[in-house]
Amino acid sequence: MSEIKTLFNVIGPISIAVTIPWIIFKMFCTVWLKxxxxxxxxxxxxxxxxxxxxGEALAHEFYKHGAQVVLCARRRQELERVRTDLLHSHSKDMxxxxxxxxxxxxxxxxLQNHVDKILSITGRIDILVNNGGxxxxxxxxxxxxxxxxxxxxxxYFGALALTKAVLVDMLKNKKGQIVFISSVQGLVALxxxxxxxxxxxxxxxxSDSLRAEIASSNISVSVISPGYIKTKLSLNAxxxxxxAHGQMDATTESGYSPEYAAEQIVKAVVQKxxxxxxxxxxxxxxxxLRKYMPLLYYIVMERRAKxxxxxxxxxxxxxxxx
Ligand SMILES: NC(=O)c1ccc[n+]([C@@H]2O[C@H](COP(=O)([O-])OP(=O)(O)OC[C@H]3O[C@@H](n4cnc5c(N)ncnc54)[C@H](OP(=O)(O)O)[C@@H]3O)[C@@H](O)[C@H]2O)c1
Numbered sequence: 264m265s266e267i268k269t270l271f272n273v274i275g276p277i278s279i280a281v282t283i284p285w286i287i288f289k290m291f292c293t294v295w296l297k298x299x300x301x302x303x304x305x306x307x308x309x310x311x312x313x314x315x316x317x318g319e320a321l322a323h324e325f326y327k328h329g330a331q332v333v334l335c336a337r338r339r340q341e342l343e344r345v346r347t348d349l350l351h352s353h354s355k356d357m358x359x360x361x362x363x364x365x366x367x368x369x370x371x372x373x374l375q376n377h378v379d380k381i382l383s384i385t386g387r388i389d390i391l392v393n394n395g396g397x398x399x400x401x402x403x404x405x406x407x408x409x410x411x412x413x414x415x416x417x418x419y420f421g422a423l424a425l426t427k428a429v430l431v432d433m434l435k436n437k438k439g440q441i442v443f444i445s446s447v448q449g450l451v452a453l454x455x456x457x458x459x460x461x462x463x464x465x466x467x468x469x470s471d472s473l474r475a476e477i478a479s480s481n482i483s484v485s486v487i488s489p490g491y492i493k494t495k496l497s498l499n500a501x502x503x504x505x506x507a508h509g510q511m512d513a514t515t516e517s518g519y520s521p522e523y524a525a526e527q528i529v530k531a532v533v534q535k536x537x538x539x540x541x542x543x544x545x546x547x548x549x550x551x552l553r554k555y556m557p558l559l560y561y562i563v564m565e566r567r568a569k570x571x572x573x574x575x576x577x578x579x580x581x582x583x584x585x
Contacts, residue, residue, distance in 0.1 A: 299533035304329035305359065307385045311368060311425065312395030314341035316494030317444065320525035321392060322349060322361070328529065331359030333381055333388075336395060339365045368395050368421025369413065378428040387436060390532065391429045393422035393466075394444040398496050399459040401503030410505045411458045418462035423469060430477070439482045442532055443470050447490045447546040451553045451560070454568035459500075474537065483535045487528050490542025491518030 308325045312318035314336035322332045326349050334342045342363045349361050362384060366377045381388060396418045399406070426441055433439030448456055449463030467486060474484035497512040524541060531539045540547060552560040 296530070296533060300328050303529075303533065306330045306389040307333065307381075307387055308390040308392065309333040309335060309364075309381060309388050309429070310392045310394055311335045311366075311422075312444075313345060314338045316496065317489075317492055317521050317524055317528075318392075318394040319345050319348075320521035321394060321528060323352070323522070324525040324529045325390075326361065327353055329359070330390075331362070331385065333362045333364055333385065335364045335366050335377070337365060337367050339363065368417045368425070371416070371420050371424035374421070374424045375428040378425070378432075382432060388429050388432060388439065390440045390442065391426065392442045392444065392532075393425060394442075395421065396444070396462075396496075397459075398500035398508075399456050400497075400500045400508045402455055403457050405503035406458060407503060407505065410501050410503060411461075413505070414458035414501060415462050415465070418459070419465045419469070422466060426473070430482075433482050434477070434480050437481050440485065440532065440535065441473070441482065442485045442487065442528075443467075444528075445470075445486050445488045447488050447540060447542050447550065449486075449488055450540070451546070451549045452564075454564055455571055483537075485532055485536055486538040487531060488538065488540045488542070489519070489524055489528075490540075490546040491515050492521055492524045493518045494521055 303325065306325075306329075308330045310318050310321050310325070310332060313322045313332070313334035318334075318336065322334055322345055326332050332349070334345055336342055342365060346361045346363055362381070364377055364381055366374065368374075378388070397414055399410070399414050401410070422443060429439075429441070433441075443466050445466045446459070446463045448460045449467045452460035452464070467488075470484050470486045477484070491514045493516060495511075497515040498507065498509055500508040502508050519541070527539075527541050540550065549560070549563075552563070
């Protein structure tokens with residue numbers, strides 16, 4: 264009995280010494296986060312790929328917190344639909360109506376003009392979210408050079424050119440935030456996604472260089488690497504010949520909701536996180552395998568490639584027999 268009493272006498276003060284600072288730390292984090300969300304009020308946030316999926320959800324999340332969102336993508340009609348949705352689904356007190364700027368990330372030479380137009384309306388850009396992108400389905404052998412170029416052009420050169428165009432003003436103002444929506448596939452490459460994985464790996468490297476260069480100008484860089492999100496990404500992915508894949512993959516279908524992903528991303532932006540991986544356990548394990556046990560990663564990916572090949576052969580046979 265006296266031993267138990269002694270144990271309590273030891274554990275009691277230790278747990279109090281750990282718990283009280285932990286509660287204070289958590290309270291500090293909550294207050295700091297709330298302040299960060301409050302700071303979004305009136306911020307000019309440019310979002311590419313805002314006509315669907317994650318970009319659309321990000322527009323809602325930033326707008327909900329009082330930001331002035333600038334919606335960019337190719338399809339004007341879809342951007343107008345998103346703007347109408349924003350105006351109808353949130354508080355009538357929002358004082359910054361969303362702005363629409365149709366643009367094509369595959370036309371990098373035009374992007375400076377689009378940025379100039381945004382600046383002529385808003386006067387500044389506080390946050391740039393490079394989200395617009397396309398995915399890929401096909402082996403290296405079956406994919407034309409043109410498709411490789413197109414995916415690199417939209418996902419990498421498009422984001423790069425837009426960032427450069429926005430950076431001039433941010434450097435002048437000595438403040439700003441640049442966000443890149445990369446992917447888990449920017450950290451681990453998968454078979455039959457070579458163009459997509461390569462474009463996202465390029466984004467990761469570009470961001471690391473950029474972050475270091477502009478840190479002294481009070482401009483932060485956040486890289487977000489999501490796993491699967493339930494959007495139209497796989498439907499719009501380009502096959503080896505450049506056609507739309509047109510299928511909702513089971514992995515994408517079972518992914519996070521765009522709304523949940525957007526909530527987590529805006530939280531990371533508010534916290535000025537340098538990078539986050541937004542995924543379930545399996546992709547996180549794959550990232551660790553690639554880094555610390557590459558031999559095992561090579562074996563797993565070889566098996567995956569073989570399985571994909573067998574699935575295609577099976578589908579071909581079934582198609583011929585019908
Ligand atoms: N869904 C996932 O599982 C997942 C996972 C990791 C990362 N991501 C990343 O999340 C981002 C958003 O994709 P999503 O999942 O929301 O797919 P999505 O629903 O297909 O949306 C893609 C967006 O990119 C825009 N876009 C495509 N090509 C463009 C171009 N040439 N110029 C300008 N905009 C263009 C599209 O708009 P327009 O067609 O109107 O131009 C659309 O708004 C992408 O960067 C993707 O790589 C997605």
